[in-house]
Amino acid sequence: MQDREQQWAADMRAAQAGSGEAYIHLLESVSTSFRQFAALDLRRFGLQPSDVEDVLQEILLAIHLKRHTWRTDHPFAPWLRAIIRHKLVDFARRRHRRGELPLEDFPDIHPVAPVEPSFSAPLRHLLGHLPRRQRQVVEELGLGGASVADTAMKLKMSRSAVYVAFHRGLAALSARFERDRS
Amino acid sequence: MNTQQLIHTLASDLQTETVAARARPRWSRLAILTGLASLVSLAAIVLLLAPSPHLAHGPGATIGFSALAGATLAAGAFWATLRLSYPEGRLGLWWLLLPLGILLLGLGLEMSRTPSSSWSARLWGDSPGACFLCVTALSLPILVAALVALRDGAPTHPRLCGAMAGLLAGGIAAALYTLHCPENSLLFVASWHVPAVLTVTFLGALAAGRWLRW
Numbered sequence: 001m002q003d004r005e006q007q008w009a010a011d012m013r014a015a016q017a018g019s020g021e022a023y024i025h026l027l028e029s030v031s032t033s034f035r036q037f038a039a040l041d042l043r044r045f046g047l048q049p050s051d052v053e054d055v056l057q058e059i060l061l062a063i064h065l066k067r068h069t070w071r072t073d074h075p076f077a078p079w080l081r082a083i084i085r086h087k088l089v090d091f092a093r094r095r096h097r098r099g100e101l102p103l104e105d106f107p108d109i110h111p112v113a114p115v116e117p118s119f120s121a122p123l124r125h126l127l128g129h130l131p132r133r134q135r136q137v138v139e140e141l142g143l144g145g146a147s148v149a150d151t152a153m154k155l156k157m158s159r160s161a162v163y164v165a166f167h168r169g170l171a172a173l174s175a176r177f178e179r180d181r182s
Numbered sequence: 183m184n185t186q187q188l189i190h191t192l193a194s195d196l197q198t199e200t201v202a203a204r205a206r207p208r209w210s211r212l213a214i215l216t217g218l219a220s221l222v223s224l225a226a227i228v229l230l231l232a233p234s235p236h237l238a239h240g241p242g243a244t245i246g247f248s249a250l251a252g253a254t255l256a257a258g259a260f261w262a263t264l265r266l267s268y269p270e271g272r273l274g275l276w277w278l279l280l281p282l283g284i285l286l287l288g289l290g291l292e293m294s295r296t297p298s299s300s301w302s303a304r305l306w307g308d309s310p311g312a313c314f315l316c317v318t319a320l321s322l323p324i325l326v327a328a329l330v331a332l333r334d335g336a337p338t339h340p341r342l343c344g345a346m347a348g349l350l351a352g353g354i355a356a357a358l359y360t361l362h363c364p365e366n367s368l369l370f371v372a373s374w375h376v377p378a379v380l381t382v383t384f385l386g387a388l389a390a391g392r393w394l395r396w
Contacts, residue, residue, distance in 0.1 A: 015196060018197060020193040020194065020196050023192070023193045023196050024189055024190065024193045027189045027193070028189060031185060031189070053184070053185055056185055057185055057188050060185070060188055060189060060192065061188070061192070062336075062396070064192045064195070064196075065396070066269065066336040068334075069208070069267070069268050069269060069335055069336040074270075078270040079268070079269055081270070082268075082269035082338050083269050085338070086269065163195075167188075
């Protein structure tokens with residue numbers, strides 16, 4: 001426990017100084033530890049075991065966007081725990097508002113591979129169902145191959161907003177893709 | 183996008199963004215923005231409203247106690263707001279005892295020195311509605327500035343954080359407003375300025391519930 005805390009804090013300090021390597025190490029370590037204990041957390045918030053990667057990605061995104069709020073002279077674990085909890089609550093709230101049904105209730109539907117942004121005709125059709133912002137970002141980043149910075153500038157959004165829209169857009173796309181195939 | 187890809191995308195973004203610039207002490211951002219907005223409110227008081235008639239003979243007990251209560255409220259709320267702007271931050275409220283104590287002490291002094299028959303007139307004053315509205319309105323620019331500063335933070339209790347920002351804004355506005363307030367009674371301050379501050383607190387919580395989500 002103590003070792004992990006020190007490793008995380010050291011990695012984050014290095015990451016804040018610009019080390020991509022330390023950052024990847026940190027995010028992978030956080031992912032591993034989250035997956036280990038996720039089942040319990042997910043159940044507590046009324047989520048399904050299959051949600052683990054989606055929630056994890058939201059958490060990683062949040063860590064990235066809010067990494068400047070970790071103070072180097074403070075312990076890392078409480079900061080991380082607070083973010084994880086916040087994102088779990090947020091995810092559960094959005095899930096329950098949309099009234100989605102868990103995949104587990106439909107044993108004949110198998111999860112399909114995540115949608116690769118190759119944008120064939122059916123995907124273009126699916127894109128039409130996304131909210132405008134998400135669609136624009138997915139088109140720019142995925143279809144146009146633009147960089148996050150360029151997309152942010154072009155759409156007059158912050159980089160964080162571009163990330164969030166891209167991530168949510170892709171998640172919504174793959175959800176719809178599965179639904180249409182079934 | 184799978185998780186591994188995401189991690190690499192985020193790492194490649196790490197290099198392009200200057201975290202150092204954003205990692206400077208967060209209190210400075212909150213202090214600068216609320217400070218600038220306070221100047222706006224101060225300017226509004228000085229330029230648009232007449233100076234308090236009671237200032238002519240130096241600040242009396244009413245001005246002294248209410249300015250002090252407002253200032254300590256703002257200072258405590260500043261600390262609480264900042265704390266809540268970090269994900270792991272928790273609410274601390276012990277500092278509220280200070281402005282409350284100051285106000286109650288002043289009230290006690292005033293009530294012991296004035297006949298009870300005058301209390302009702304003191305409480306209502308001549309301009310209760312105007313003072314309530316003024317304190318509320320003067321708080322708003324400060325509240326907006328504080329919320330702008332907080333957008334850069336990561337409050338996991340956005341409403342509480344917004345409420346504290348409301349207390350911060352209300353405290354500053356109430357302290358500044360003593361420069362104008364024509365009334366000379368803490369009974370008046372307690373019954374009209376305090377509700378104005380509470381209104382701003384409520385507005386802060388409401389706005390933060392929308393603005394400070396992440």
